[in-house]
Amino acid sequence: MSLFPTFRSRRLAPVVLACTLFGGCASSGGDRTLTPVDALYGQLNQASKGYETALQQAREGNADASALSLRQSLDLLKQSSARCATTSGCDPQRFFSVFDRLLRLKDGHFDDIPDLSGDVDSSQALLATGHAGAASLPQAQRSVTLLHGQKLSQLIAMNGPVKAALEMWLTQRRPYLMNAWVNYQYLRHEMWPTYQKADLPEALLFGMVAQESGGKVHAVSRSGASGPLQFMYSTGMRFGLGVDNGFDMRFDPAASARANAEYLNEQLRIFNNNLELVIGAYNGGEGRMRRAVGDDPSVSFYDPRIYDQMSPETRDYVPAVLAAAWLFLHPDSYNLRFPKVDGAPGSITLKRAASLDELTVCLGSADGMGDGWFRTLRNLNPRLDPDATQPVGSTLQVPKRLEGAYASRCVDGPWPILAADLHSATVPVVPDPAPAKASARRTTTYRVRHGDTLISIVRKLHCSSVQELSDLNDLKHHRIRAGQHLQVPVCR
Known part of the structure; x- marks a missing residue:
C-alpha cells in the first residue's frame, strides 16, 4: 500500500506535494514521524502515482489537469532523487528502477494521446521531423513502431552494459552523438521511409547510424566496411549493394538503409525476434552468432554462453546501439537536448561551375551552421567527388533552407571568387621515396x-x-x- 493517497483533484495536489517534499507529515496513526529515508521513498511513491494520474487524465481528455499533474510529479521525482545522494541509507537504484518503469509505462498506454504519446514528448517529435506545425503531428507516433509485436523500449534491458553505454554517449561520446543526430536529420528523408516500410523503429536506425558511422555517408573502416551503416563488401552484395557505374552503392544512404532493414528482418526470423542477438550478428557475423546460440534463440545476448564468445568489439557494440536508440526515444529523461534541425530536402541548379569544396567555402556558416556545410553537401551528393568541378546547369541536392543562401552567396559577389581561387591553388609535390x-x-x-x-x-x-x-x-x-x-x- 502506498504511503500517500493518489491525487484526487488538482486542488489536493499542492497539499500532498508540500507534505511529501518536507517529510514532516505524521503517519495516519499519529504515532511516529517519517524518517528522512522514509520521506524520500514516500516522495518517490507519490511521484509514481502522480505520473499515472497524469496519464489517466490525458486519456480522459483533461489536458490541463494532466499537464499540471505530470509537471508536479516529475519535479517531485527529480527533487527527491537529488536528495537521495545526500541522505544516509537511501538506495539510488530504487529511484532509477522507478524512473525506468515510468518510461515503459508511458510507452505502453498512450499511442492515441498526442501530447504524451510514443517514447518522446510532442516537442521532441516535432524536432526530429525537421518541421513544425500540425502537419508533423503524426510523427509523434514514430518512436513506438512495433518490432514484431513488441515496442522497442520493452526490448531494451536496462542492465549494466546498457547503463554504461548510456553514460559513454552522455559524456565522452556526447559530441559524436550530437554530430550523428545532425547528420541523420539531413539524411532522414532518404533513410527513414524504407526503414518505416520494413516496420522497424526509427530509434533503432538512428542507434545503428550513430554507432556505425556517425552519419558520415562515406565512412570506411580499417576492415573495409563502408557507408553510413558499414556493410562489408560481400554482405552488401548479398543485399543488392553492388557497383553502379563505378559508384559503390554501400555509400548510398537510401539503399544502405533498405539493405540494413532487409538484413535485420532476415536475422530476426532466424533468431526468433531476439533483437540483441540480431544486433550482435550484424557486428560480429551471423555465422558466429548462430554457432554460439545453437538451438536456443531465446537465450540472452548477455548470457555467459553467448557473451563470452563474442569479441570485445561486439560486446560493446550491442549495448551502444541500444543505448543510442534509448536516448533517441527519451532525450529529456537524461538531461539531453538534441538541436532543432530543419532537414527538409531541396536542390539547387548551378549558375556557375563549382565543386562541393567551393560551395562549402562560399556558403560559410549560412543559417547558423557553425561547422560549415561540407559534411551535409557530401552526404546528400554521395556520387560526387568533392574536389571535382561540376558544370553550369548541374543539379545538386541540398537542404531546402540553403536554396536562398546559395542564390545570395554563391552566384555573384566575392565569395565564389575567393572559393575558386582557394580551390585552384597548387601545392609543390615532393617526391616520395x-x-x-x-x-x-x-x-x-x-x-x-x-x-x-x-x-x-x-x-x-x-x-x-x-x-x-x-x-x-x-x-x-x-x-x-x-x-x-x-x-x-x-x-x-
Whole structure:
C-alpha cells in the first residue's frame, strides 16, 4: 500500500506535494514521524502515482489537469532523487528502477494521446521531423513502431552494459552523438521511409547510424566496411549493394538503409525476434552468432554462453546501439537536448561551375551552421567527388533552407571568387621515396573473386596489410570489385 493517497483533484495536489517534499507529515496513526529515508521513498511513491494520474487524465481528455499533474510529479521525482545522494541509507537504484518503469509505462498506454504519446514528448517529435506545425503531428507516433509485436523500449534491458553505454554517449561520446543526430536529420528523408516500410523503429536506425558511422555517408573502416551503416563488401552484395557505374552503392544512404532493414528482418526470423542477438550478428557475423546460440534463440545476448564468445568489439557494440536508440526515444529523461534541425530536402541548379569544396567555402556558416556545410553537401551528393568541378546547369541536392543562401552567396559577389581561387591553388609535390622502396618488392597479379575483401585477401597472403594493398593499387576508399586484377606482393 502506498504511503500517500493518489491525487484526487488538482486542488489536493499542492497539499500532498508540500507534505511529501518536507517529510514532516505524521503517519495516519499519529504515532511516529517519517524518517528522512522514509520521506524520500514516500516522495518517490507519490511521484509514481502522480505520473499515472497524469496519464489517466490525458486519456480522459483533461489536458490541463494532466499537464499540471505530470509537471508536479516529475519535479517531485527529480527533487527527491537529488536528495537521495545526500541522505544516509537511501538506495539510488530504487529511484532509477522507478524512473525506468515510468518510461515503459508511458510507452505502453498512450499511442492515441498526442501530447504524451510514443517514447518522446510532442516537442521532441516535432524536432526530429525537421518541421513544425500540425502537419508533423503524426510523427509523434514514430518512436513506438512495433518490432514484431513488441515496442522497442520493452526490448531494451536496462542492465549494466546498457547503463554504461548510456553514460559513454552522455559524456565522452556526447559530441559524436550530437554530430550523428545532425547528420541523420539531413539524411532522414532518404533513410527513414524504407526503414518505416520494413516496420522497424526509427530509434533503432538512428542507434545503428550513430554507432556505425556517425552519419558520415562515406565512412570506411580499417576492415573495409563502408557507408553510413558499414556493410562489408560481400554482405552488401548479398543485399543488392553492388557497383553502379563505378559508384559503390554501400555509400548510398537510401539503399544502405533498405539493405540494413532487409538484413535485420532476415536475422530476426532466424533468431526468433531476439533483437540483441540480431544486433550482435550484424557486428560480429551471423555465422558466429548462430554457432554460439545453437538451438536456443531465446537465450540472452548477455548470457555467459553467448557473451563470452563474442569479441570485445561486439560486446560493446550491442549495448551502444541500444543505448543510442534509448536516448533517441527519451532525450529529456537524461538531461539531453538534441538541436532543432530543419532537414527538409531541396536542390539547387548551378549558375556557375563549382565543386562541393567551393560551395562549402562560399556558403560559410549560412543559417547558423557553425561547422560549415561540407559534411551535409557530401552526404546528400554521395556520387560526387568533392574536389571535382561540376558544370553550369548541374543539379545538386541540398537542404531546402540553403536554396536562398546559395542564390545570395554563391552566384555573384566575392565569395565564389575567393572559393575558386582557394580551390585552384597548387601545392609543390615532393617526391616520395616510398615507391622506390616498394618497387624492390616482387609482386604478382591476383584476380578478385566474388565475396573478396581486402582484409580477406590479406589473410590469404599472410604477409601484407590492407594499407599496403590499397597503396600498391592506388585504391580509393579500399574499394575493389569482382574480376579486378590487383598487384599483390610475392610472399615467402
